Amino acid sequence: MSTCAALRATHRAPRTLSSRILSARPVSLTSSSSFARNTTTFKTLNSSVPRVSRFSTMAPLQQAAPTTDKSYDPEIKDMADYIHNYNVNSDLAYDTARLVFLDTLGCGLEALKFKQCAKLLGPTVEGTVVPNGTRVPGTPYQLDPINGAFNIGAMIRWLDYNDCWLAAEWGHPSDNLGGILAVADWIARTNRAGGNLGNGKIPTIKDVLEAMVKAHEIQGVLALENSFNQVGLDHVVLVKVATTAVVSKLLGLTERQTADAITQAWVDGQSLRTYRHSPNTMSRKSWAAGDACQRAVNLVLKVQKGEGGMHSILSAPGWGFYDVLFKGKKFSFQRPYGSYVMENVLFKVSYPAEFHSQTAIEAAQIVNKKLAELGKTAKDIKEITNRTHEACVRIIDKQFKPMDNFADRDHCVQYMVANMLVFNRLVASDYADGSEAATSPLLEDLRQRIRCVEDPQFTKDYHDPSKRTIPNALTVTLNDGTVLDEVSIEAPLGHRLRREEAKPEILAKYKRHLSAHFDQARVDQLVNLGNDKAALEGYEVDKYVDLYVKEKVIDSA
Incomplete structure (x- = not known):
């Protein structure tokens, strides 16, 4: 008897269920599993079948099971409460957010120079212009906020040059600006x-900075003691959750709706890390x-409509x-949500390279x-030993792995160190196919x-x-047998311990990234505005984004 036939039998004569099941020989264990709890005979018959095969969503209905508790998971409630009720009053957090904001926009503009990035941007259907839509910096595109979030988010992350957070889970909290800026600009217009x-x-822009502080905090606090990479999941799950939370507030959703949206982000299929690791490393990363x-914005808009x-x-x-x-493990939390992550975030100042390689x-x-x-x-080097930490070994130690593409090279510590030793530089174009x-x-x-060797103290x-x-x-050991003194660096430029040293370099990096796209007058205007905290925070988002709009995307290589 098929499952459907069995269910029809149930509805026609529920009181003779046992006799109907027992008379239907031979019995299909899978199709009859719906009735496992209704007859002792059938339980015995089906006892050798794995528990999962005997499960049916009909069982609770047939037993008139009580309605489950409708209170949110406390982790969800905490996020929604933080988003709606926490007042960010840290001057350090806002000042750091300002630098992160400028740096992140600059990284996105720099990525437009690369054809692999530029080809993915723009409207889904060529020529589409959305009235009052999101403007994409450095381009003429005006898009719906979902696609706008993808465009801005992709260009921000493309060169692996924006900020970084390293803990049990790794990530780049400024990735969230993709959704934040897209939605804020669309709202303004x-x-x-x-x-x-x-x-x-x-x-x-003050609203954008506040959203950034809170997105950084959610992503970063979740990352402190919870390793998603250990179960094969990519860290962008935290981008989706954090962006969902802060965009909900920007769009005026209630605290309850924000909680609903956050749950939608967690149930959404999570990305695997496959595209970050050999032998499948590729540009999807x-x-x-x-x-x-874009998934976050899409989910929030669905909840806004009543989902x-x-x-x-x-x-x-x-x-x-x-x-x-x-x-089966629950999240653990080292600290409550506040502004800790933004205050301690890492800047990539010196090199467009995966952060675990920066000090190398x-x-x-x-x-x-x-x-x-x-x-x-x-040419005189025989061999090099890199004493390092576990995360470096696990993510970017690729000594003998062939370098097939850009994505392989910018996630190989050996390639990046060798590049510096051979050319005394490391720039984004050094990762490109066919480059010098x-x-x-x-x-x-x-x-x-x-060769990389883990030092347990470094990992600690x-x-x-x-x-x-x-x-x-x-x-470094030379061909003539000379062994140079070890060069050890613990904190890269851009680390909290070297923040003041890094600030001028962060702004110089931003200015450098602007220069390829705009004339000197516009570059000076943007740099001066970025340095004026009060003026920048008071700028309306759409008017600010207009300063980055171009009639044509820069020619890419």
Whole structure:
């Protein structure tokens, strides 16, 4: 008897269910599993079948099971409460957010120089212009906020040059600006035209900065003690959750609706890390954050239209996030939500490189000076040992892995260190196929002579909340047997411990990224505005974004 036939039998004669089941020989264990709890005979018959095969969603209905508790998981309630009721009053957080905002926009503009990025941007259907839609910086595009979030999010992340947060989980909290800026700009343009989004107000950059602080906090606090990479999930799940939370507030959703939207983000299928690791490393890792941003905005807009949420999305036995995707483990929290993450976020100042490699590259630059003093070059190096931390080994140690594409090269510590030693530089174009660096026989040979070794103390310092250093130490052996003194650097430029040293470099990086797109007058205007905290925070979002609009995207390579 088929499942459907069995169900029809149930509805026709529910009181003779046992006799109907027992008379239907041979019995299909799968199709009859709906009736497992209704007859002792059938329980015995079906006892050898795995428990999951005997499960049926009809069973609770047939037993008139009581309605489950409708209170939200406490983790969801805490996020929604933080978004709606926490007042960010940290001057350090806002000042850091200002620098992150400028730096992130600059990174997005720089990515437009690369064809692989530029080809993914623009409207889904060529020529589409959305009235009062999101404007994409550095382009002429005017898009719906969902696609706008993808465009801005993808260009921000493309070069792996925006900020960073390293803990049990890694990530780049400024990725959330993709969704935040897209929605804030759309709200501003719509309301200026007479609309009533987000309670009718026209958002300012101060609103954007507040949303950034809170998005950083949600993503970063969740990352402190919860490793998604250990279960094979990509960190962009946290971008989706954090963007969902803050965009809900921007759009005027209630605290309950925000909780609903957050649950939708957790139930949404989560990205695997496959595209970040050999043998499948590819460019999707560069637009994964954009994808997370657009999914977040899409979910919030559905909740705005009345879609509800799932109260036990994390904890539901068998079907919740914890049981299905987190090996049954609940999230643990080191600290409550506040402004800690923005205050301690890491800037990528010196090199467009995966953050676990930053101190190794800086050490290589020092090694170059030592080589020059000895009258030596990279050609004279026999081997290098990199004493490092566990995360570096796990993510970017690819000593003998072929470098097939841009994505391989910018996530290989050996390639980046060798690039610095051979050319005394590391710029984004060095990762491109066919570039001088990518085709250098010397670089490729040297890359395979750099060995990573984990130092447990470095790993401990990496996870220590009072340090959060990202240490690397290079020991170079020359062909003539000379062993150079180890060069060890624990905190990269851009770390909290070197923040003041980094500030001028962060602004110089922003100015450099602007220069390829705008004339000197516009560059000066944007830099001066960025340096004026009060003026920047008071700027209305759409008017500010208009300063970045171009009639044509820069030619890409």
